[in-house]
Every structure is written in C-alpha cells, then in structure tokens.
Amino acid sequence: MKRQTKLVDCGTTVFVYDYTSTRNHEKHSFEKGSNGTITDFKRLFIKNFINENLEIxxxxxxxxxxxxxxxxxxxxxxxxxxxxxxxxxxxxxxxxxxxxxxxxxxxxxxxxxxxxxxxxxxxxxxxxxxxxxxxxxxxxxxxxxxxxxxxxxxxxxxxxxxxxxxxxxxxxxxxxxxxxxxxxxxxxNLKRPKVLRNEKADEHIKRRNLLEFPRQSSTEIYNKVGGFIIVNIYSKC
Incomplete structure (x- = not known):
C-alpha cells in the first residue's frame, strides 16, 4: 500500500487527509450520506464566508x-x-x-x-x-x-x-x-473548495506555505473506506 493524500483548500482553512491504501478513494465515509452533507456545507461556508477581514x-x-x-x-x-x-x-x-x-x-x-x-x-x-x-x-x-x-x-x-x-x-x-x-x-454564486491529490496536493502545500499558517491541528480518525486517516487542518482565522 502507498501513501495517499487528499487536500481540500477552503481559502482561509485547508484540510489535508493522509492515509495508506492501494487506491485513491474519491470520497471517505465522512464525505458520504448525512455526514457528507454536513461536511460539504462546512467547506462551502468556510470557502465563501470566513475571511481575515472580520466583515459583518x-x-x-x-x-x-x-x-x-x-x-x-x-x-x-x-x-x-x-x-x-x-x-x-x-x-x-x-x-x-x-x-x-x-x-x-x-x-x-x-x-x-x-x-x-x-x-x-x-x-x-x-x-x-x-x-x-x-x-x-x-x-x-x-x-x-x-x-x-x-x-x-x-x-x-x-x-x-x-x-x-x-x-x-x-x-x-x-x-x-x-x-x-x-x-x-x-x-x-458560491465558489467551490479546491480538491487536490497526492503530488499536486504536496505541491500546493509548499506553494501556500501551509506550515506557516498561524493555527494548526492534527488528529487521527478511523474511516470505513480508507482505514486510519491523519487529518491536518491549517487555518488563518
């Protein structure tokens, strides 16, 4: 099995999912069904309405x-x-x-x-x-x-x-x-988050200097589709 990476860039927050698998899964279990509906909503909200300008x-x-x-x-x-x-x-x-x-x-x-x-x-x-x-x-x-x-x-x-x-x-x-x-x-009139995988995801991490984002967190979750996944979240806000 090889290392797989899925990156979801929501603008001020970027989600990076690392896991090992023989194939690159299009969607993980938390991105399907009711959980997927909620996940998609959160990503859309962050992409279009969370920014550094603190607008009202x-x-x-x-x-x-x-x-x-x-x-x-x-x-x-x-x-x-x-x-x-x-x-x-x-x-x-x-x-x-x-x-x-x-x-x-x-x-x-x-x-x-x-x-x-x-x-x-x-x-x-x-x-x-x-x-x-x-x-x-x-x-x-x-x-x-x-x-x-x-x-x-x-x-x-x-x-x-x-x-x-x-x-x-x-x-x-x-x-x-x-x-x-x-x-x-x-x-x-909404913008969709950018989704990148593997080499393109790695290039995007370097290009956006994610390691320099002020707020970072890392956790491990179990996913029925891809097994254990390391979730790294990089946020500017």
Missing part, C-alpha cells in the same frame, strides 16, 4: 408554511435574486439551510440564509444616530415590505453562525419531514 454581513430567515416545502428551492432562488436588486449588487453570495422541526407538529419551518451583503452598506441610508437594534428593526421592516412576507434579519459573527447552522442542518436531516427528495442546502 447580513443573514436572513424566511419563515415557511409546510405546504411551501416542495417549492423551497424556488423560494430561495427568488429571494436571492431579489437581494441583488434590493441592495443594488451585481452578484450576492448566498448559502442557506432548510430548518425543519424535529417533531412534525412543532415549530414552523424556515430557510436560514447567509450572505456577503455588508451590514454597514445596507444601513448607510438610515439615520446614523440610530442604535443597532433600531437599525435591524427598520431593515427587517424594509425587507418584509419589499419581499411581501415576513423576513427576519441578523448579523451574527460568521464563526458563530456556521456552528449554529450546522446544528440546524443536523436537526433537519433527522426531522421526520426530511425525505430523500427534500432540498436541505441552497446556494447561489
């Missing part, structure tokens, strides 16, 4: 009715397109999660949306003397009026937001309302 961006929640669920993808697409017109941006990055209750009779479903719309740009036309709470209320009122139904707005720190949305996604995948046909992740 707008996030939205769209409440849904149960009979809206089959058209959740269409609702997301319409809303994400409307954001470009409302905030006069040529392109808006959006990553969203469907929030379903763990019990079918409790709570209202919704779509939780993260964007790259800058909070200060979005509120610059309001009275500068207003506090953040009042600005959020006015922004919610404006968004609700323009969208035509209730929209909630928040500006949670992105690192906290990814943890919150992973919890939401985990619960959604366990919900009795979630089926194989249910869209649980929605995306618009």
């Amino acid at each position: 961006n707008l996030n939205f929640t769209l409440p849904l009715e149960l009979n809206d669920l089959p058209n959740a993808q269409g609702i997301f697409e319409e809303f994400s397109t409307s954001l470009q017109d409302i905030f006069n941006q040529a392109s808006v990055k959006c990553l969203a999660v469907l929030q379903l209750p763990l019990e079918s009779s409790s709570n209202q479903p919704s779509i939780r949306i993260v964007t790259d719309i800058d909070y200060f740009e979005a509120t610059k036309y309001f009275d500068p003397n207003l506090d953040e709470e009042e600005l959020d209320r006015l922004l919610e009122e404006r968004m609700t009026q323009l969208w035509g139904s209730q929209v909630f707005v928040d500006t949670t720190n992105e690192e906290m937001e990814v943890k919150s949305l992973v919890d939401v996604l985990t619960n959604t995948l366990l919900s009795p309302l979630c089926t194989k046909q249910t869209h649980t992740i929605f995306k618009s």
Whole structure:
C-alpha cells in the first residue's frame, strides 16, 4: 500500500487527509450520506464566508408554511435574486439551510440564509444616530415590505453562525419531514473548495506555505473506506 493524500483548500482553512491504501478513494465515509452533507456545507461556508477581514454581513430567515416545502428551492432562488436588486449588487453570495422541526407538529419551518451583503452598506441610508437594534428593526421592516412576507434579519459573527447552522442542518436531516427528495442546502454564486491529490496536493502545500499558517491541528480518525486517516487542518482565522 502507498501513501495517499487528499487536500481540500477552503481559502482561509485547508484540510489535508493522509492515509495508506492501494487506491485513491474519491470520497471517505465522512464525505458520504448525512455526514457528507454536513461536511460539504462546512467547506462551502468556510470557502465563501470566513475571511481575515472580520466583515459583518447580513443573514436572513424566511419563515415557511409546510405546504411551501416542495417549492423551497424556488423560494430561495427568488429571494436571492431579489437581494441583488434590493441592495443594488451585481452578484450576492448566498448559502442557506432548510430548518425543519424535529417533531412534525412543532415549530414552523424556515430557510436560514447567509450572505456577503455588508451590514454597514445596507444601513448607510438610515439615520446614523440610530442604535443597532433600531437599525435591524427598520431593515427587517424594509425587507418584509419589499419581499411581501415576513423576513427576519441578523448579523451574527460568521464563526458563530456556521456552528449554529450546522446544528440546524443536523436537526433537519433527522426531522421526520426530511425525505430523500427534500432540498436541505441552497446556494447561489458560491465558489467551490479546491480538491487536490497526492503530488499536486504536496505541491500546493509548499506553494501556500501551509506550515506557516498561524493555527494548526492534527488528529487521527478511523474511516470505513480508507482505514486510519491523519487529518491536518491549517487555518488563518
């Protein structure tokens, strides 16, 4: 068996998986099924929304009715397109999660949306003397009026937001309302992480000087597909 390397570059964070196998596995067990859905979401979030600029961006929640669920993808697409017109941006990055209750009779479903719309740009036309709470209320009122139904707005720190949305996604995948046909992740104008293997991965490690990244961690996990894997994580944030 020979050493195999899979590298996933998410911008500010790079994941490197080293293992020994007779073949290079396309996906490991943690990249398949529900675990794979969560892993893919985390990578997309890091690639598109975690950066070194500590920006404060707008996030939205769209409440849904149960009979809206089959058209959740269409609702997301319409809303994400409307954001470009409302905030006069040529392109808006959006990553969203469907929030379903763990019990079918409790709570209202919704779509939780993260964007790259800058909070200060979005509120610059309001009275500068207003506090953040009042600005959020006015922004919610404006968004609700323009969208035509209730929209909630928040500006949670992105690192906290990814943890919150992973919890939401985990619960959604366990919900009795979630089926194989249910869209649980929605995306618009996002960049995919770069995936490299073996020699190309080694070259990329040297080119990006990963060993100079300020935050590094290493652990070993057992994977049903590739056996034991050493996971090295290099992060700038």
